[in-house]
Amino acid sequence: MYVEALNEAIFEEMKRDDAVYYMGEDVRASIYGASKGLFEAYGENRVLDTPLSENGFIGAAVGSSLVGMRPIVETLTSFMWVAMDQLISQLAKMKYMFGGQASLPVTIRAVMYYNGAAAAHHSDRSYPMFMNMPGIKVIVPTFPEDAKGLMKTAVRDNDPCIIFEDGNLGGIKGDVPDNKDNELLIPFGKGKLLREGTDCTVVGIAGGNIHALNAAETLEKDGISVEVIDPRTLVPLDKEIILNSVEKTGRLVVVDPAHKVCSAASEIISIVSEQGFWNLQAPPAKVAAEQVHIPFTQALEPLIFPTEEKIINAVKGTLE
Amino acid sequence: MYVEALNEAIFEEMKRDDAVYYMGEDVRASIYGASKGLFEAYGENRVLDTPLSENGFIGAAVGSSLVGMRPIVETLTSFMWVAMDQLISQLAKMKYMFGGQASLPVTIRAVMYYNGAAAAHHSDRSYPMFMNMPGIKVIVPTFPEDAKGLMKTAVRDNDPCIIFEDGNLGGIKGDVPDNKDNELLIPFGKGKLLREGTDCTVVGIAGGNIHALNAAETLEKDGISVEVIDPRTLVPLDKEIILNSVEKTGRLVVVDPAHKVCSAASEIISIVSEQGFWNLQAPPAKVAAEQVHIPFTQALEPLIFPTEEKIINAVKGTLE
Amino acid sequence: MLARMIRIRLFESALIECQKSGEIVGSLHTYIGEEAVAVGSCVALNDDDYIAGNHRSHGHPIAKGGDINKAMAEIFGKRDGYCKGKGGSMHLADFSIGILGESGIVASSVPVATGAALAAKLKNEDFISLVYFGDGASNQGACHESMNLAALWKLPVIFVCENNQFAVTTSYKDSVSVDHISDRASAYGMPGVLVDGQDALAMYEATTVAVERARSGEGPTLIEGLTYRYEDHSLGLASVRRDQSYRSDEEVEKWRKRDPIEVLKSNMIKQEIITQKEFDQIEEKEKISVEKAVDFARKSPFPAPEELYDDLFTDPIEFA
């Protein structure tokens, strides 16, 4: 399962390297699951419960990374607003600003709760904003294996990484290959072909891939062959795998659970329009979150996010 | 001039409505020009010098707006990182979250200094991030008349408005029509045709329009007729004026001084690709800031931003 | 006072039942055990004074005299709720009676409430504002900035820290570097008072002093009400494990024994203000009104899909 896979990755990396430590709110009690057992295994100098001061402790993680530590910080995307200064002014900018002197091996676990009645203050999916700002690697795993492998790569990477973990995937099952040598390392910037197809390319982001795969299965019954691609990381982005797929299918739908304006979906569509224009046989389409805050009521919230049905319609739209 | 036009707008609105007040750092001394004379005219209860606490005082502006005030807050885009929580969690979300009960007539003047050796910490152009988040109107005036008219509209608007003022336009001259009745009010969501043309549509954002117009003039000599459009506001966005123009020209270049990934340019290209696909006769092109932080050295900084030359090349590219 | 405390207790108890039965979704942060803090302080306010709160959010509006039908309907996600179902449990608000809303992001309403007090000063009106935040929240920068601003400008605001001794699983002794949060008042030059938060009268008295101070232009006060929450941090969110190891059963029992309703009741009976019979009558009356509220909430319709974009802006904006 997704959360367990993350937990495994963190355990393995903390075991491998003493410089890795884990920090966040109530992580010793592991209220969200991924830090389960860490405190018992690694103790108070490696697993830190912080006060409710995200700007302060994320800044402290940044500072510690400058002098040799490799922090993993747990938070929710929605709590990152209070820490934006340290995330942007320091974490993202420091290395460049200081001409490369700084090394910032900081991994941030940014959990995204949405579509679960958490309302506007707890449902952010802010990865497009971090894509707009240079200096941070943006990771969006869908499957347990990727969550584990990308997490391990992030911890070893010398640049700032934010893993946007889709809270809806917490219960997603999936095999994580055995790795007695602890080497399930998935490289950044390499997309994954989730399903081959010939009629339309669907690029899915995070939880979007689950709906995309369901839609592909349903569409197959209608004789429509959908190729599903998971970029896995948005910075760096594997644009080749997307452009190559569109070259084959001639059609593109992007499924993105973040707000649709200036979204990752907008970006991917703009790239394909600029660089794969002559391959497109129909207008590309976006299935992204409605441009509205997340309402609490379950009468409205589910209307906002990508669904199998919306994807099916979009794919069919490209085939008209 | 741009700054004077803003100053006029602020004066007129403060005179018209007692609920309007002005706040920011060192605004009484008016170190940046736009608040010149305000303190002398309106005194200490309408013109507030704040401590260096952007999250605190922007939050206070928000709170005051809930109970009848209409604050105008002066800051730089780069100082908004420390205030992101109040800007996003409260200013952008409150009205919706409370089912419409809140009215938030807050105007934020977010000055963007870039291309002036201010380095990475002082050169942000963060409007794409605010476009991604629902709830805030995003205003990007290029000419003094628009700066004045949009500022006045913003102050009277009952929703949160951020005016992203391009610091490179401070010295831009332009006539501001006489308005004895104080009614230079420019509506949001209405783009402006800056120059008519038939071969290619260039959409310019903020300072980007100056380069776009220069490029259009140069290209005219080569017999290439460029249409230049200034959307003036990005939320709401006048997509009709853009789609109609592309229908005529069949080609699109977007000029955007913000970082290119998940940019306003990406968004506009994605909209035209989705909704104006069949009118496009060539791949659309983006002339936006390089995806890197802003270096101090003048040997590198100017390479980052849109220039006349880059626009000319992009337009020619669409005509190949 | 007693009636409102009982109302909160019964309201929360009803919610727990409705959550168990699956009628309501999302997480609940109940106020049981802390009733004296909100009620004791709110009754010291006038109707046209303002309050703002946090995620532990049902006690505050009820203490201010809010309509429990609307509150209950909101938590059910229904259209007749305070926020038309868009806010839910963490975002109750009633602007018509000065309830400026609860905030899911901790400490985020502290600047907002400070801003309402700023408005009182700028308008030269004599309403005041009061804000509730937790022991955990006190470590946020937003508190520092707001307290400095309020003290500097002598704003009529009362900061009420509800020290229930834990932030989720973290003891305030492990998050606050001094003995008491009220000790920090001296760093701003305002009075700081530590109050027995189980004693509604003590809260009332301390708040009354602070109200007088605020209304006479002398500025803010920081009140720390030492209290305890009986239940888990939050109920319902499946991913938050019910780990109670951070506090002992004995400790919980000890606090339950000094129940705020009992304390007030026995006090009033001793002083012959009420009789046990009158108490029972009040309780019975509140029971019926809470039952009615549940009934009201059940019968209220869900919002319709067309309402999704309502209340985002004053006038709707179309997004591409």
Place this chain on the structure above:
Amino acid sequence: MLARMIRIRLFESALIECQKSGEIVGSLHTYIGEEAVAVGSCVALNDDDYIAGNHRSHGHPIAKGGDINKAMAEIFGKRDGYCKGKGGSMHLADFSIGILGESGIVASSVPVATGAALAAKLKNEDFISLVYFGDGASNQGACHESMNLAALWKLPVIFVCENNQFAVTTSYKDSVSVDHISDRASAYGMPGVLVDGQDALAMYEATTVAVERARSGEGPTLIEGLTYRYEDHSLGLASVRRDQSYRSDEEVEKWRKRDPIEVLKSNMIKQEIITQKEFDQIEEKEKISVEKAVDFARKSPFPAPEELYDDLFTDPIEFA
């Protein structure tokens, strides 16, 4: 000590000349008048201790023993500068000798320095860290969060507030709600010391006490050095008007009379540590080294266009 103070003074004076002649661009925040604060405190540190600073940024690295050739070249935007020209005046850094960099966003390096101290604790090493910030910056939430964290965890960090009495044009009396910033230390349970910032020896002594405290695991100290800046807030930024009305010429004169270099010099001459002649020799030597630095900076090449994307990530990422 004396040599470093003179070096700072001459370095800044040379910069002012180079700015007038147009050789350097951008804004300069000079440290003239405040030399005793940085030098007095830095000499109490070991070479492997860390410092971090702010926008008034030339004094700190020079006080820590930084290479003025590299500092000067950086401010000239040259490739041999500390940050290869990418940082400029506000972002000097030398990680090799513990200078973790200056920050243009005020107070933003306070959490970072706290993090370096956290690393010392986690690694169980005995280096410490020290951070400079202004009176204005002290009102930022970042200071509150960091001070709480540092006191709570007993981190070996020294907070040095350079109270030069103004933030641009705003007196600290109009921005800080208590008499002295050092008074705030008690809110965190750490010592707060108000020091004569014109007296390098006093700064040295206070810092030495704090260093001992930090190194022996007793935690942080807040030192406020009361000082004065002789020049405008910043030089060069055309849009920042040279409005000096916020302070009188007499006040400036009064402070100039207690010049920190003079204070230290006369002290040392009185105690017969040096003679006037030796002082002149030191001054002459520093003069030559600063002249050489200017020469070095002039001769250094600008970075080449191909270097634009270097140093953003450890391994370059290609952006579409």
